[in-house]
Amino acid sequence: MTIDTAAIPVGPASPADLRRCAEAVRRAVAPLRLNTEDVLLAWGMLPAVYRAPEAQDLQDALITIGPAAVEIATGLGSACTAIETLADELEAIERERDGLVERIARRSAPGLYQAPLPDDRFGRAVADAVRADEEAAFRRDCATLVDRWDAAVDACAASLRSIPEIPWSLSNLLCVDERLVAEASTSITDAAALPLLARLAEHGGSGAAALLTAHPEWTGILHRARPAAVAAWWNALPAATAAQLTAAIPAVVGNLDGVAIAARVTANRARAASRVEELLRQRLDAVGVVDGLGTSFRVPRAEANRRVSDLDREIAYFQAVQDGRKQLYAWDPDHGSLIEMSGDPATATSALFVVPGTNTRAESFFGDVPVTRVAEWETSTARGSVVGFTVLTGPMPQLDDIPTGGGPQFSTQALQRAPEYAQFVQGIGAASPGLWTMSYEHSYAGAIGSAAESYGGIVDARFLAATVGAVGPYEPVADTKYFAAQGPDDINRYYAGLRIANVGFDVAPESIPGVKIVETGLPGTNPGNVIVGGPVGIVADSIDHHNALMSDDESVNGPVLDYVRSLLRSHGEQG
Numbered sequence: 084m085t086i087d088t089a090a091i092p093v094g095p096a097s098p099a100d101l102r103r104c105a106e107a108v109r110r111a112v113a114p115l116r117l118n119t120e121d122v123l124l125a126w127g128m129l130p131a132v133y134r135a136p137e138a139q140d141l142q143d144a145l146i147t148i149g150p151a152a153v154e155i156a157t158g159l160g161s162a163c164t165a166i167e168t169l170a171d172e173l174e175a176i177e178r179e180r181d182g183l184v185e186r187i188a189r190r191s192a193p194g195l196y197q198a199p200l201p202d203d204r205f206g207r208a209v210a211d212a213v214r215a216d217e218e219a220a221f222r223r224d225c226a227t228l229v230d231r232w233d234a235a236v237d238a239c240a241a242s243l244r245s246i247p248e249i250p251w252s253l254s255n256l257l258c259v260d261e262r263l264v265a266e267a268s269t270s271i272t273d274a275a276a277l278p279l280l281a282r283l284a285e286h287g288g289s290g291a292a293a294l295l296t297a298h299p300e301w302t303g304i305l306h307r308a309r310p311a312a313v314a315a316w317w318n319a320l321p322a323a324t325a326a327q328l329t330a331a332i333p334a335v336v337g338n339l340d341g342v343a344i345a346a347r348v349t350a351n352r353a354r355a356a357s358r359v360e361e362l363l364r365q366r367l368d369a370v371g372v373v374d375g376l377g378t379s380f381r382v383p384r385a386e387a388n389r390r391v392s393d394l395d396r397e398i399a400y401f402q403a404v405q406d407g408r409k410q411l412y413a414w415d416p417d418h419g420s421l422i423e424m425s426g427d428p429a430t431a432t433s434a435l436f437v438v439p440g441t442n443t444r445a446e447s448f449f450g451d452v453p454v455t456r457v458a459e460w461e462t463s464t465a466r467g468s469v470v471g472f473t474v475l476t477g478p479m480p481q482l483d484d485i486p487t488g489g490g491p492q493f494s495t496q497a498l499q500r501a502p503e504y505a506q507f508v509q510g511i512g513a514a515s516p517g518l519w520t521m522s523y524e525h526s527y528a529g530a531i532g533s534a535a536e537s538y539g540g541i542v543d544a545r546f547l548a549a550t551v552g553a554v555g556p557y558e559p560v561a562d563t564k565y566f567a568a569q570g571p572d573d574i575n576r577y578y579a580g581l582r583i584a585n586v587g588f589d590v591a592p593e594s595i596p597g598v599k600i601v602e603t604g605l606p607g608t609n610p611g612n613v614i615v616g617g618p619v620g621i622v623a624d625s626i627d628h629h630n631a632l633m634s635d636d637e638s639v640n641g642p643v644l645d646y647v648r649s650l651l652r653s654h655g656e657q658g
Contacts, residue, residue: 088187090221092229094177095236098170105163105170112159115152157278158246164275165242172235176228183224186584241300242275276308280316288327295332302335310506313341314513329353338413338420340510344428351411355404362401366394396449412472413507419478421445422507423455424470426462431470433651434511434518435461436542438504439633440526440550441491443479456635457523461648469651470518472511476503480527494554494585497530504531505540519543519654523647524550525633526575530588536560543654546647547598548632549573553590554582565598566650568643570605570628577625604642605631 283291337350403409413422447454458471480491520542529550544564582589
């Protein structure tokens with residue numbers, strides 16, 4: 084395959100055409116119920132003009148068309164929502180295709196980046212290998228586009244197949260909230276999710292678990308609803324129904340943005356108890372391998388011991404959650420997300436969102452040196468006025484991935500995490516309106532916070548702690564205050580402001596218009612380390628000073644910790 088824009092696959096349908104089709108169906112459906120009511124009104128006059136024993140039977144013959152019309156309108160509305168959702172997905176993928184076209188166009192354009200063709204055998208071999216790698220990457224990107232298109236089409240087909248086909252004679256068995264059908268939704272995703280939430284809450288939530296077992300695809304639809312819409316639904320529930328849902332479907336309640344914070348913590352505390360039981364069983368098997376009692380005799384003893392140690396740390400963490408010593412706000416192990424809360428949202432006037440960067444994973448929350456230390460320090464010194472969240476919404480880049488073509492030099496994962504982080508921010512705002520919010524972003528997380536703003540992840544202040552900055556073009560939010568702190572020899576300074584395609588970040592944090600620079604108190608490179616370690620010593624100092632901004636040690640990170648605390652206190656008191 085040649086690296087050529089003509090070889091890039093084309094999407095299966097035009098998003099604009101899909102939306103036009105859905106809109107045409109909605110316009111056609113709109114008069115259906117009104118016309119049905121007119122028919123029933125006219126037909127209801129039959130006994131007055133036709134006095135006979137069978138007149139009432141004739142009148143009753145059309146009673147079922149009323150609920151049937153609601154069923155038809157509901158089904159067609161769900162079909163339109165599925166098609167509009169497909170259009171949204173295809174449009175998002177189309178933007179990625181446009182980026183691929185642009186990348187190929189830049190590669191083909193004459194300019195400074197074209198090296199002269201080598202005239203020696205070794206040079207030609209290297210050039211051929213580079214070209215082969217580029218073509219392989221190009222093929223993978225094209226295949227990814229096709230896979231994503233196929234997944235979007237399959238999801239749409241599944242949504243369409245899930246629309247119930249209920250006979251008119253059974254229409255009374257289908258509980259449809261006519262307000263949801265009649266009222267125009269401000270969001271396509273809400274139009275899909277709100278009826279499902281209403282179904283889960285029927286009969287006090289007693290059938291919610293069975294419904295989700297029968298319809299596992301509902302979970303993904305629910306999580307795409309706007310947090311504000313979820314909050315409105317949740318806050319309108321009777322207390323008994325909310326408690327029943329929390330107990331019956333804790334994995335949904337514990338991860339649904341817009342649900343009350345206390346309910347989410349309660350749901351995830353129950354999930355932690357189940358997780359502890361599962362981990363204890365795994366530990367028993369792992370210990371058996373160490374003792375030579377298991378079936379996996381080929382596992383080296385050192386590896387088996389490491390497995391037991393890892394399990395012990397995770398068990399201790401979830402036991403702390405189970406006992407209430409830690410507060411788990413969100414946890415989706417299949418996606419790699421975990422959000423821990425510290426402090427009391429009931430008394431807080433400010434909220435701090437700490438987003439750790441490169442190398443963060445769920446395991447970073449376990450053990451004696453957890454990634455939650457900055458949030459815990461700020462909440463513990465705020466005397467109840469601050470609630471903190473340490474936020475991992477999904478997989479983050481790992482340094483170990485650099486040799487295989489991944490790692491923090493790529494902006495890909497930042498763009499993937501951005502809508503998730505925006506959803507989290509909006510969820511806190513919907514569940515606890517009135518909180519003054521600050522996002523404390525370290526390292527790679529700065530790119531996530533910057534991209535999240537375009538998805539509505541707007542906070543009152545962003546503190547860029549040794550971050551990579553942003554992918555340009557980037558404009559700060561008018562009502563958000565920006566702060567940046569970075570050691571004089573921070574490792575990120577070596578490449579801040581540089582980007583080629585999806586490699587690098589071209590907007591350095593200290594270059595953002597209106598940003599206030601905060602002194603870290605960190606030293607520069609230690610001359611002694613340079614003399615002893617040379618370049619290795621320089622890099623070691625740079626990394627240490629970079630990581631210092633995620634420390635709760637006041638002797639290391641005191642100026643930044645104090646500055647953040649003063650911001651949280653002053654703005655929280657004003658709010």
